[in-house]
Amino acid sequence: MIHIYYFSGTGNSLFIARKLNESLANSKLIPILNILKNPQNKVDVEKVIFVFPVYALTIPLPVRDFLASSDFSSVQYFAAVATRLGLYFNDFKRIDKLLKTNKLNSYFLLNMGSNDVKIKNYSCPSEEKIQALEILNLSEISRIIKIIINSENSREIDSTYLEPEC
Numbered sequence: 001m002i003h004i005y006y007f008s009g010t011g012n013s014l015f016i017a018r019k020l021n022e023s024l025a026n027s028k029l030i031p032i033l034n035i036l037k038n039p040q041n042k043v044d045v046e047k048v049i050f051v052f053p054v055y056a057l058t059i060p061l062p063v064r065d066f067l068a069s070s071d072f073s074s075v076q077y078f079a080a081v082a083t084r085l086g087l088y089f090n091d092f093k094r095i096d097k098l099l100k101t102n103k104l105n106s107y108f109l110l111n112m113g114s115n116d117v118k119i120k121n122y123s124c125p126s127e128e129k130i131q132a133l134e135i136l137n138l139s140e141i142s143r144i145i146k147i148i149i150n151s152e153n154s155r156e157i158d159s160t161y162l163e164p165e166c
């Protein structure tokens with residue numbers, strides 16, 4: 001059994017989580033915000049995938065709270081998929097720390113449409129831009145799915161960022 005835990009502000013991460021759910025047999029999609037109402041959650045499945053957006057170069061607070069308050073000690077394989085607008089990211093290690101007894105086996109970054117409206121001169125991504133990103137991301141999701149099915153380790157440094165480290 002695979003649990004896919006997701007947090008999504010505007011739907012990008014939910015889109016990815018749904019695609020993973022459609023392609024991974026015996027998987028279940030679970031909103032992290034629902035689990036937050038049930039702290040001290042014991043996760044008793046073979047594999048777990050976390051899907052969330054990057055916020056302020058790190059992991060969103062509800063995701064951190066969920067990780068800190070859950071018991072993953074019997075899980076054998078962990079993967080994380082972070083969606084973002086494209087700023088350099090180097091904080092999957094925060095998840096390693098919060099898992100306490102384990103480490104992420106694999107992690108992945110997907111560049112998607114930006115919802116960060118506080119950025120100067122923000123404009124909503126065009127339909128064409130979203131479609132182009134979707135083609136790239138669907139191909140990357142196929143690669144991610146194979147890695148997860150085969151329980152492979154894939155901890156690559158960020159090489160797909162659009163903006164370097166600030």
Ligand SMILES: Cc1cc2nc3c(=O)[nH]c(=O)nc-3n(C[C@H](O)[C@H](O)[C@H](O)COP(=O)(O)O)c2cc1C
Pocket residue numbers: 007008009010011012013014052053054055056057058083084085086087088112113114115116117
């Ligand atoms: C408050 C906030 C902070 C963000 N910070 C970052 C960031 O540090 N790096 C980045 O690449 N994208 C950042 N983004 C963009 C989102 O991560 C990106 O658009 C993501 O795909 C949104 O996913 P969602 O629709 O599942 O919420 C930020 C967005 C918001 C709203």
